[in-house]
Amino acid sequence: xxxxxxxxxxxxxxxxxxxxxxxxxxxxxxxxxxxxxxxxxxxxxxxxxxxxxxxxxxxxxxxxxxxxxxxxxxxxxxxxxxxxxxxxxxxxxxxxxxxxxxxxxxxxxxxxxxxxxxxxxxxxxxxxxxxxxxxxxxxxxxxxxxxxxxxxxxxxxxxxxxxxxxxxxxxxxxxxxxxxxxxxxxxxxxxxxxxxxxxxxxxxxxxxxxxxxxxxxxxxxxxxxxxxxxxxxxxxxxxxxxxxxxxxxxxxxxxxxxxxxxxxxxxxxxxxxxxxxxxxxxxxxxxxxxxxxxxxxxxxxxxxxxxxxxxxxxxxxxxxxxxxxxxxxxxxxxxxxxxxxxxxxxxxxxxxxxxxxxxxxxxxxxxxxxxxxxxxxxxxxxxxxxxxxxxxxxxxxxxxxxxxxxxxxxxxxxxxxxxxxxxxxxxxxxxxxxxxxxxxxxxxxxxxxxxxxxxxxxxxxxxxxxxxxxxxxxxxxxxxxxxxxxxxxxxxxxxxxxxxxxxxxxxxxxxxxxxxxxxxxxxxxxxxxxxxxxxxxxxxxxxxxxxxxxxxxxxxxxxxxxxxxxxxxxxxxxxxxxxxxxxxxxxxxxxxxxxxxxxxxxxxxxxxxxxxxxxxxxxxxxxxxxxxxxxxxxxxxxxxxxxxxxxxxxxxxxxxxxxxxxxxxxxxxxxxxxxxxxxxxxxxxxxxxxxxxxxxxxxxxxxxxxxxxxxxxxxxxxxxxxx
Numbered sequence: 001x002x003x004x005x006x007x008x009x010x011x012x013x014x015x016x017x018x019x020x021x022x023x024x025x026x027x028x029x030x031x032x033x034x035x036x037x038x039x040x041x042x043x044x045x046x047x048x049x050x051x052x053x054x055x056x057x058x059x060x061x062x063x064x065x066x067x068x069x070x071x072x073x074x075x076x077x078x079x080x081x082x083x084x085x086x087x088x089x090x091x092x093x094x095x096x097x098x099x100x101x102x103x104x105x106x107x108x109x110x111x112x113x114x115x116x117x118x119x120x121x122x123x124x125x126x127x128x129x130x131x132x133x134x135x136x137x138x139x140x141x142x143x144x145x146x147x148x149x150x151x152x153x154x155x156x157x158x159x160x161x162x163x164x165x166x167x168x169x170x171x172x173x174x175x176x177x178x179x180x181x182x183x184x185x186x187x188x189x190x191x192x193x194x195x196x197x198x199x200x201x202x203x204x205x206x207x208x209x210x211x212x213x214x215x216x217x218x219x220x221x222x223x224x225x226x227x228x229x230x231x232x233x234x235x236x237x238x239x240x241x242x243x244x245x246x247x248x249x250x251x252x253x254x255x256x257x258x259x260x261x262x263x264x265x266x267x268x269x270x271x272x273x274x275x276x277x278x279x280x281x282x283x284x285x286x287x288x289x290x291x292x293x294x295x296x297x298x299x300x301x302x303x304x305x306x307x308x309x310x311x312x313x314x315x316x317x318x319x320x321x322x323x324x325x326x327x328x329x330x331x332x333x334x335x336x337x338x339x340x341x342x343x344x345x346x347x348x349x350x351x352x353x354x355x356x357x358x359x360x361x362x363x364x365x366x367x368x369x370x371x372x373x374x375x376x377x378x379x380x381x382x383x384x385x386x387x388x389x390x391x392x393x394x395x396x397x398x399x400x401x402x403x404x405x406x407x408x409x410x411x412x413x414x415x416x417x418x419x420x421x422x423x424x425x426x427x428x429x430x431x432x433x434x435x436x437x438x439x440x441x442x443x444x445x446x447x448x449x450x451x452x453x454x455x456x457x458x459x460x461x462x463x464x465x466x467x468x469x470x471x472x473x474x475x476x477x478x479x480x481x482x483x484x485x486x487x488x489x490x491x492x493x494x495x496x497x498x499x500x501x502x503x504x505x506x507x508x509x510x511x512x513x514x515x516x517x518x519x520x521x522x523x524x525x526x527x528x529x530x531x532x533x534x535x536x537x538x539x540x541x542x543x544x545x546x547x548x549x550x551x552x553x554x555x556x557x558x559x560x561x562x563x564x565x566x567x568x569x570x571x572x573x574x575x576x577x578x579x580x581x582x583x584x585x586x587x588x589x590x591x592x593x594x595x596x597x598x599x600x601x602x603x604x605x606x607x608x609x610x611x612x613x614x615x616x617x618x619x620x621x622x623x624x625x626x627x628x629x630x631x632x633x634x635x636x637x638x639x640x641x642x643x644x645x646x647x648x649x650x651x652x653x654x655x656x657x658x659x660x661x662x663x664x665x666x667x668x669x670x671x672x673x674x675x676x677x678x679x680x681x682x683x684x685x686x687x688x689x690x691x692x693x694x695x696x697x698x699x700x701x702x703x704x705x706x707x708x709x710x711x712x713x714x715x716x717x718x719x720x721x722x723x
Contacts, residue, residue, distance in 0.1 A: 022493075023467045025530040027716065030523050031709045035465070037439045037458045037520065040429070042094060047101055049424030051077060055095070058082075064091050066104070071427045071443055074453055081106070081125055086132055089123055098149030102127050103165075105145055105152070114189060114669060115700075117141065117198045124152065124165070135163065141186055142199035146207035151258070153185075153201060153210055160185040160201060160212055162258060173210065173256045173263065180222065180240055183215040188249045190242055191215075193670060194628035195277040195326055206285035209307055210256045211266075213276055217249035225667055228696050239669070244623055244630040244644075245637045251276050253290060255307055266305055268292060268312050275628070277326040283336050291330075297323045297632045302330075302340075302357070315357030318342060322555040323632045325512070329373040339363075339383065341373060343551045350383060352402060363404045369548045371395055372418070376402070377425035380447070384421060384428075390414065392548045393475060393486055393518045397430065397449070410449030413437075416519040421446060429455060433520035435473045435488075438462060469493050471529045475518065480571045481564075483544060483553070486516040487572070490528050490538040495581075501537045502586035502723050503576055504528075509565040510594035511633055512547035512554050515540050527712060534720065539576060543568030559640055561622065561633050562601055562647030569598065570606045577609070588723040590614035590715070593671060593700065600649035600660075600679070607657035612722045614661045614715055617671050617700055620679040621648040624672060650679050653686045659722040660690040663711065665698030691718065 029035065042055040046068065053068045063084040068077050081104060083091050092106040103124055110120040119139040125132045135143060135152060140161075143154035153162045158177025163170045174184040185201040192198050201212035223241035226234040242248045253266040253276060268276075271292055278291040288305040290312070302316040318324050320343070329350075331339040336355040341348055348370045350363040363383060364370060372386035372395075381402045389409075390396050395416045400407040411417035415434025422428065425446045432440045438458035442451045473488040492501070506528070508515050528538040544564045545557035557564050569589065577584030589610055591599040596618025603613035622630050622644050623637050634643045645651055660683075664676040673694065683690050693714060695702050702711055 022469055024533050025468060025526050027527070027530070027709055027712050030526045030530070031712060035461065035521070035523075035526055037461060038456060039439060040441060040456065043420055043429070044095075044097065045420070045422045047099075047423050049422040049426050052422065052429075053080060058084075066095055071422060072452060074443070074455065080104070080127065085130075086123070086125070089132065092123075093120075096145070098145045099147045100149050103145060103149045105143060106132075109139065111139060114192055116192050116196065117186070122154070136161075142201075144199065144201070144203065146203045147205055148207040151207060153203065155185040155201075158183045158186070160210070160256075162210065162256075171258075171261075173212075174214075180238065181216070181218050183217065183249075185212045187213070188215045188217055188220075189239055189669070190248070190626045190628050191275075191277070194626060194632075195275070197278075200279070202279055202281055202288075204281045204285045204288075204307070205283065208257065208259045208285065209281075210258065211279050211281065211288050211307075212254055212256070213279065214252045214254060215249040216252070219247045220249050221246050223672065225669070225672070227667055237667070237669075241669075241672075242627040244625060244627055244634070246627065248273070248275075248295075248627055253279065253305075255288065255305075255310075257307075264310055266290075266310055266312065268303060268305075269314075278328070278330070280330060282338075283332045283334055287336065289330065289332075289338075291326070293324065293326070295627075295631065296635060297628075300324045300326075304355075315355070316340070316353060318344065320344075320551075322551075322558040327373075331373075331376050333376065334378065339373070339376060341370060346551050348551075350385060350400075361404055363400060363402065364407075365404075367550065368392075369550070371548065374419055374421055374428075375425070377446070379424070382425070384410075384419065384425065384446070386418060388548050391518075392514075393516055395517075397428070399447070408449070410444065410446075412449065414518065416517065419444075427452070434518045435475070435520065438520045469529065469533050471532045473525075475516070478541070478572065478575055480541075480543070480568050480575065483568075485541055485543055485568065485572070487539060487541045488516050490525075490532050492532045492535055492537070497581045499581060500583040501535065501581055503573075503582050503588070504531060504536050504538050504719060504723065505569065505573060505576075505587065505589040506538065506540045506595070507543070507569055507589070507591055507598060508593070508595040509543055509545060509569070509591070509598045511545050511557065511561075513594070514542060514547050516542045527716075531716070531719065536719070536723070537582065539572075541569065541572040543572070557633070559634055559643045560647070561643070562597060565598060566601045566605060566647070569602050570609055573602075573606070573609050586611055586723055588612040588614075588719065590616075591618075592616040594619065597649065600662075601647060601652065603658055603660055604649055604652040604655040607655050610658055612659040612661075612719070614663070614718060615649075616663045616711075616715075617665065617668055617702065618649070618662075618675060618679075619671055620650050620675040624675050624678070650682045653679070653682045653688055656683070656686070656688045656690070659718070660688075661715065661718045662690060662692040663695070663702070663714075664693075665695045665700065665702045667697045668700045670700040 044053045066081040092108045094107040096105045106123045107120050110118045119141045122135040122143050141155040160173040176182045187200050217240040220240040224238045228234045256263045273295045275293040280289045286307045290303045292301045298320050300318045301314045303312045305312045329341040340351045352360040368389045374384035382399050397411040397419045418431040419428040430442045430444050440457045441455040471490045477484045589599045596615035599613040600615045603610045664673045
């Protein structure tokens with residue numbers, strides 16, 4: 001009797017353990033943050049190089065603090081700012097230091113505008129006196145402390161202002177700013193989205209001059225979208241959006257001399273229809289660097305402007321048969337020689353030039369890509385960078401001397417390694433993850449990469465995930481259309497090669513992108529594991545046109561977006577469909593944005609290969625998308641009509657046989673819902689049955705409240721009902 005009870009207890013325990021290990025992922029958990037990772041918020045390396053600051057919330061009082069820690073010991077050295085002693089400012093969301101770190105700019109009440117832009121209330125905190133004052137009662141944009149810490153410049157209502165702390169004098173540097181007409185000191189919509197910057201002004205090193213861009217967008221066509229809200233009548237959002245082939249804003253360059261109180265336009269030369277994607281003062285307070293890019297984006301001039309004589313000099317020109325990527329890697333050394341990155345030898349590498357633009361040497365070389373440039377340590381004459389030398393799905397951290405010698409691999413774990421260096425490069429915080437390891441943060445020595453101490457890990461999440469049916473990504477490569485393509489696959493736990501499984505393919509496929517990489521799980525990855533629990537195999541393939549395998553591979557799709565990429569996904573589907581354990585009659589594909597453009601084309605152009613597709617916020621005709629992105633890869637519709645028409649899903653709706661789900665946010669300022677509406681009309685006129693959903697007042701990310709949960713429930717149900 002006792003033995004029977006003991007055996008029953010053991011059996012019951014085994015069942016409990018087994019069931020605990022079989023716990024299924026749910027969409028509620030995924031989209032309510034149950035599997036989120038811990039990180040470091042707003043880390044800043046103090047100028048000494050020995051300490052760093054972060055934002056933390058006090059667990060007892062709830063106060064928001066800027067805490068300072070010693071790099072080497074990890075001990076907290078001081079609380080620099082606490083919201084509990086800031087008077088009317090009860091909380092703040094971000095901070096930045098003046099160069100001498102005696103003043104701190106605190107942001108609060110931030111209000112998002114577009115992807116990168118926001119406006120908010122800003123205060124300046126004086127570290128020595130512990131005094132604080134508000135910069136403006138109004139919400140302002142992109143405030144920037146001068147290098148000497150005694151002034152601040154910012155943008156309000158499309159005009160630039162400068163406030164002098166010592167005199168209390170506020171000066172309005174421009175007065176012609178007007179919504180949808182003239183913008184001073186911040187970028188227009190298309191620059192923000194495609195050149196990825198908002199602040200279009202910069203202080204000179206001596207704090208005496210401000211260079212800024214002015215955008216005249218009066219001739220740019222307007223786009224409008226209804227914002228429904230909850231009022232009786234919807235509101236209309238109207239903004240300037242240059243679609244492919246249409247007029248861009250006219251951009252011009254100005255320099256304001258704060259001491260002399262003068263404002264001068266800088267004439268850069270005989271350029272027509274051009275972009276200025278970057279301005280930056282050099283190490284010399286009288287020399288401004290300006291990058292000028294032609295509309296086709298295949299010729300870039302680096303110009304040095306003498307601020308005294310207003311004379312521009314082209315010091316470097318880059319040309320490419322396809323296009324040139326814009327980066328923030330330009331670094332000026334004390335002698336005004338500069339570091340530059342370029343793909344001119346077929347792979348992205350680091351170069352060193354004299355102040356007059358003569359090549360000193362190519363610092364890095366090889367059939368691999370530089371993926372991040374961290375900076376230059378002038379004391380030891382070393383450059384720090386990240387690259388894919390250890391395989392294109394991995395990232396490692398390296399150092400190399402300015403003359404291209406003594407290269408060292410500083411990271412040693414296979415996966416994605418990223419770095420945040422101290423101001424003097426003596427230490428760096430290594431951010432590491434791979435497909436089986438959530439984010440680990442360690443302090444490492446800058447010269448050797450040796451780990452000094454662990455700062456934070458996510459072992460608690462790993463313990464939690466032991467209860468779940470976690471499915472690994474199996475990385476591999478496949479030979480498709482003459483190329484070796486990176487892939488991952490997620491299989492059900494009880495995978496049996498003798499069985500037939502339905503296949504869901506995910507891809508993005510946009511130029512220079514990468515979806516197959518050895519990193520920790522995204523929210524989508526948990527969704528794929530959930531689908532695997534339900535008996536699906538999920539696959540991702542990075543086809544031609546994606547990044548980090550050299551310029552030739554990345555730029556193979558030039559002037560023909562959606563052709564070779566679709567061919568690769570179709571060929572990959574056939575490859576997987578030929579495997580003994582894949583049911584070739586049950587292959588689906590999905591994607592978001594460029595991925596939605598792709599999944600639509602795959603379903604319409606290869607109806608006998610794909611049973612279903614989901615397209616979220618897709619471009620359906622590149623004529624509807626912006627000038628900078630679209631023309632970079634396709635030129636204008638007037639120059640390349642075939643490139644636009646041959647790959648527009650709208651033109652291939654007659655091919656639809658399978659099941660199609662189309663989703664968009666009605667307030668998508670990026671890929672306008674017009675794309676979906678035009679495709680819907682084409683499908684209706686072709687008398688094609690399909691499903692679709694519009695998310696009211698949601699932008700390109702389609703989120704907020706329960707929106708993501710609802711979206712993924714809808715997509716999950718569509719997959720289970722149709723694949």
